[in-house]
Amino acid sequence: MMEAINTSLIDWSRAQFALTAIYHWLFVPLTLGLGIVQAIMETVYYKTGDDFWKKTAQFWMKIFGINFAIGVATGLILEFEFGTNWSNYSWFVGDIFGAPLAIEGIVAFFMEATFIAVMFFGWNKVSKGFHLASTWLTILGATISAFWILVANAWMQYPAGMQFNPDTVRNEMASFWEVALSPVALNKFFHTVLSGWIIGAMFVVGVASWFLLKKRETKFALASVKIGAIFGVVACVLSIWTGDGSAHQVAQRQPMKLAAMEGLYEGREGVGLVAIGLLNPAKTQHDDNEDPFLFKIEFPKLLSFFAERNLNAYVPGITDIIKGGYRQKDGTVALSAEEKISRGKLAIQALADYRVAKNDSLKQQARATLDEHFQYFGYGYIKKTSDLIPSVGLTFYTFHLMVILGGFLLLLFAVATYLSCKNKFENKRWLQWTCLLSIFLAIIAGQAGWVVAEVGRQPWAIQDILPVSAAISNLSASSVQITFFVFLALFTVLLIAELKIMTNAIKKGPQIN
Amino acid sequence: MNTYILLQHYWWFLVALLGALLVFLLFVQGGQSLLFTIGKNPLQQKMLLNATGRKWEFTFTTLVTFGGAFFASFPLFYSTSFGGAYWVWALILLCFVLQAVSYEYQAKKGNLLGKKTYQIFLLLNGILGPVLLGTAVGTFFNGAEFVVNKQQLVEVLNPVISSWATPWHGLEAALVGWNVCLGLAVLFLSRVLASLYFVNNIDDAEIQGRSRKQLRWDTVLFLVFFLTFLVHLLLQDGFAVHPETKEVFLQPYKYFSNFIEMPAVLAVLLVGVVGVLFGIGKTIFCEKWNKGIWFAGAGTVLTVLALLLCAGWNNTAYYPSLHDLQSSLTIENSCSSFFTLKTMSYVSILIPFVLAYIVYAWRALDLHKINKESMKDDKHLY
Numbered sequence: 001m002m003e004a005i006n007t008s009l010i011d012w013s014r015a016q017f018a019l020t021a022i023y024h025w026l027f028v029p030l031t032l033g034l035g036i037v038q039a040i041m042e043t044v045y046y047k048t049g050d051d052f053w054k055k056t057a058q059f060w061m062k063i064f065g066i067n068f069a070i071g072v073a074t075g076l077i078l079e080f081e082f083g084t085n086w087s088n089y090s091w092f093v094g095d096i097f098g099a100p101l102a103i104e105g106i107v108a109f110f111m112e113a114t115f116i117a118v119m120f121f122g123w124n125k126v127s128k129g130f131h132l133a134s135t136w137l138t139i140l141g142a143t144i145s146a147f148w149i150l151v152a153n154a155w156m157q158y159p160a161g162m163q164f165n166p167d168t169v170r171n172e173m174a175s176f177w178e179v180a181l182s183p184v185a186l187n188k189f190f191h192t193v194l195s196g197w198i199i200g201a202m203f204v205v206g207v208a209s210w211f212l213l214k215k216r217e218t219k220f221a222l223a224s225v226k227i228g229a230i231f232g233v234v235a236c237v238l239s240i241w242t243g244d245g246s247a248h249q250v251a252q253r254q255p256m257k258l259a260a261m262e263g264l265y266e267g268r269e270g271v272g273l274v275a276i277g278l279l280n281p282a283k284t285q286h287d288d289n290e291d292p293f294l295f296k297i298e299f300p301k302l303l304s305f306f307a308e309r310n311l312n313a314y315v316p317g318i319t320d321i322i323k324g325g326y327r328q329k330d331g332t333v334a335l336s337a338e339e340k341i342s343r344g345k346l347a348i349q350a351l352a353d354y355r356v357a358k359n360d361s362l363k364q365q366a367r368a369t370l371d372e373h374f375q376y377f378g379y380g381y382i383k384k385t386s387d388l389i390p391s392v393g394l395t396f397y398t399f400h401l402m403v404i405l406g407g408f409l410l411l412l413f414a415v416a417t418y419l420s421c422k423n424k425f426e427n428k429r430w431l432q433w434t435c436l437l438s439i440f441l442a443i444i445a446g447q448a449g450w451v452v453a454e455v456g457r458q459p460w461a462i463q464d465i466l467p468v469s470a471a472i473s474n475l476s477a478s479s480v481q482i483t484f485f486v487f488l489a490l491f492t493v494l495l496i497a498e499l500k501i502m503t504n505a506i507k508k509g510p511q512i513n
Numbered sequence: 514m515n516t517y518i519l520l521q522h523y524w525w526f527l528v529a530l531l532g533a534l535l536v537f538l539l540f541v542q543g544g545q546s547l548l549f550t551i552g553k554n555p556l557q558q559k560m561l562l563n564a565t566g567r568k569w570e571f572t573f574t575t576l577v578t579f580g581g582a583f584f585a586s587f588p589l590f591y592s593t594s595f596g597g598a599y600w601v602w603a604l605i606l607l608c609f610v611l612q613a614v615s616y617e618y619q620a621k622k623g624n625l626l627g628k629k630t631y632q633i634f635l636l637l638n639g640i641l642g643p644v645l646l647g648t649a650v651g652t653f654f655n656g657a658e659f660v661v662n663k664q665q666l667v668e669v670l671n672p673v674i675s676s677w678a679t680p681w682h683g684l685e686a687a688l689v690g691w692n693v694c695l696g697l698a699v700l701f702l703s704r705v706l707a708s709l710y711f712v713n714n715i716d717d718a719e720i721q722g723r724s725r726k727q728l729r730w731d732t733v734l735f736l737v738f739f740l741t742f743l744v745h746l747l748l749q750d751g752f753a754v755h756p757e758t759k760e761v762f763l764q765p766y767k768y769f770s771n772f773i774e775m776p777a778v779l780a781v782l783l784v785g786v787v788g789v790l791f792g793i794g795k796t797i798f799c800e801k802w803n804k805g806i807w808f809a810g811a812g813t814v815l816t817v818l819a820l821l822l823c824a825g826w827n828n829t830a831y832y833p834s835l836h837d838l839q840s841s842l843t844i845e846n847s848c849s850s851f852f853t854l855k856t857m858s859y860v861s862i863l864i865p866f867v868l869a870y871i872v873y874a875w876r877a878l879d880l881h882k883i884n885k886e887s888m889k890d891d892k893h894l895y
Contacts, residue, residue, distance in 0.1 A: 069618070073614055096853070114871050474596065497624050
């Protein structure tokens with residue numbers, strides 16, 4: 001009998017993965033967004049032959065390169081952390097989850113690695129056409145890479161196209177296309193990449209604004225603002241559309257996450273969407289009868305509409321999901337969390353029985369019980385029902401922060417587009433300052449989105465099938481603490497170095513004038 | 514051989530091929546380890562860094578793809594080794610993180626730590642990367658301290674199926690002499706390949722002269738460690754799998770038998786070794802010849818491929834457990850399902866296409882050799 005997994009190990013493993021992911025997501029969106037902007041600029045150079053556009057593209061490429069290296073480094077750690085810190089997960093779903101990672105390597109990483117070398121070192125060595133193709137292929141490789149890793153992430157939130165094999169004690173892929181093209185995967189891909197485009201666009205507009213504030217490189221800065229702002233408007237509008245799709249999917253497949261996003265404890269028909277609100281810190285339990293909010297302003301019935309496309313639809317709250325008993329869309333009555341846990345335990349026991357069954361009849365019997373209750377398999381590892389509730393405060397505030405910042409950025413891009421098209425941007429110093437400072441707001445919005453996605457789905461590593469407590473590696477908590485602090489120190493030093501190098505490169509400027 | 518078994522062998526071949534390509538591409542690390550040995554002044558060091566710096570992403574990408582392919586095709590290895598030999602893999606990862614940023618940052622203004630620090634990071638990665646990877650691969654032949662018990666999944670309080678049997682979590686592999694011997698062989702091979710690469714890629718008489726001289730020393734050390742490892746491998750007991758009962762047992766001269774029973778693999782090994790020796794030998798003895806990297810590089814790929822095939826094919830446990838022999842991983846008990854292997858095999862059809870565009874882009878860039886002049890002209894330099 002092995003020692004029980006302690007919660008400290010789980011917490012530190014989660015912290016380490018979160019740390020790596022947070023740092024990784026500081027750099028990747030810039031790669032995705034800036035890559036498109038520089039490719040557009042080089043395309044203009046290719047079409048017009050105007051050296052101004054070549055130098056403009058080269059300036060943004062230099063910034064891209066500084067940012068790219070550290071994104072690659074943190075990405076490597078993330079991939080291997082699935083094995084080092086989530087080894088049980090790696091076996092339990094590796095048959096499905098490994099495939100997107102391998103395809104990412106074969107199809108996307110090599111494309112990126114090959115053509116980025118041409119993009120950086122190929123000026124004057126290869127033809128203009130080959131160079132332009134390399135620039136687009138680099139960003140295409142980065143985007144394909146994002147697609148496959150987001151397929152993998154989406155599958156964790158909405159496991160599809162698989163079946164459990166009790167002989168191998170793991171889930172196995174049954175349909176590649178259900179995994180790769182699940183609606184959650186497609187939506188997540190577009191929403192996430194678009195958020196990268198927004199951050200990239202804001203970065204370009206913000207840095208260009210800095211040049212205008214300093215009254216340097218005016219032609220370059222105005223051209224960059226125009227391209228960046230138009231790109232930002234497009235990305236923001238599309239992002240609202242995919243964000244709506246995302247919320248609808250969360251309502252269908254992760255109702256607890258939706259309830260946490262909105263601080264909704266008691267479900268009802270025609271639920272409003274909280275525009276802004278302050279959670280009541282006195283509320284510590286879902287059933288303690290405390291009011292969840294100190295104050296809130298709502299858009300009437302809008303949450304019901306987003307969740308079910310019906311203004312009067314019923315949306316369950318946290319307490320409803322724990323207690324069960326409400327009627328679901330398919331007409332069935334929702335089970336209580338207690339009941340799901342008890343069915344999960346039955347499934348786990350059936351697996352144990354199957355593994356030791358001495359004859360076919362006993363095996364079939366155990367298999368039938370396992371199949372009947374497998375959809376609740378992960379609940380069997382849950383100790384108490386309150387473990388099924390994610391951090392409501394963190395999920396609620398990050399969700400609303402993301403939405404509010406998203407709306408602000410759309411407005412900002414729209415104003416910047418309008419004024420730059422009217423040739424009035426150059427004199428609006430307040431707007432230039434706003435754009436410069438909004439780089440940080442765009443980054444915060446992107447991070448907040450990931451916190452909603454990942455914290456909101458706790459305690460699940462794979463929705464309903466495997467909680468994080470059962471996905472872990474058998475390590476001592478102190479080992480993970482050590483690597484956590486080593487990575488924290490290393491990433492922080494490298495981030496500071498990156499910012500200093502980038503600031504220096506920006507200060508030097510494209511030197512066009 | 515049924516289709517599932519065929520797919521298991523096919524995916525072991527692909528993983529072995531990726532591993533072999535990775536060892537070849539470690540010439541980047543080898544070059545970093547020679548930064549201060551061959552580069553005697555800042556300009557020469559800059560040329561060396563720009564020669565390897567244009568290829569580091571290939572090494573990095575191959576490492577990531579190697580990991581991804583292992584995960585997809587043999588997930589039990591991924592979960593057992595990475596989750597168990599925690600410290601070894603953590604060190605390898607740290608070492609590669611340092612490399613990823615150092616090329617880009619070392620020559621840039623405001624890099625916080627100073628140029629020298631990043632160059633030392635590259636030196637560290639250049640030495641530790643090959644040694645650690647080689648030592649880790651050594652456990653494919655010499656075993657590791659783990660237990661796999663799939664029944665554990667039904668234990669609600671601790672459902673983790675793979676456990677490490679020592680508190681050192683992989684560091685104990687460094688106490689096994691034969692693992693370290695392979696690690697050192699890989700290190701000196703990477704330095705040999707780097708010298709050959711510099712001879713081919715850098716148009717500078719001093720660097721070429723020093724690279725050819727360095728080649729001799731590293732070749733001697735490489736041959737000492739490699740031949741010692743190879744001879745021991747052929748004479749040692751190996752971890753065999755009974756084809757019917759699937760029981761793992763120690764078999765005298767198992768790896769030697771594997772080469773005899775798989776003559777094609779033996780031929781690949783011999784051609785590979787000859788390729789490496791030819792590439793080195795002709796570079797040493799013909800002052801004007803600079804194509805050694807291609808012969809030694811191809812030879813390296815073939816040699817490593819043959820060794821890894823010998824570790825996994827022919828009823829052999831490729832990741833033996835020293836703690837519980839029956840926990841040992843074989844390509845059969847650790848692989849993905851038939852459906853996944855089949856699906857992934859369709860994806861693998863893209864590999865020749867990927868290799869083709871890599872070769873095309875590589876050639877396009879290498880048409881212009883690195884020289885002192887190019888260190889002044891180029892827009893993007895390390």
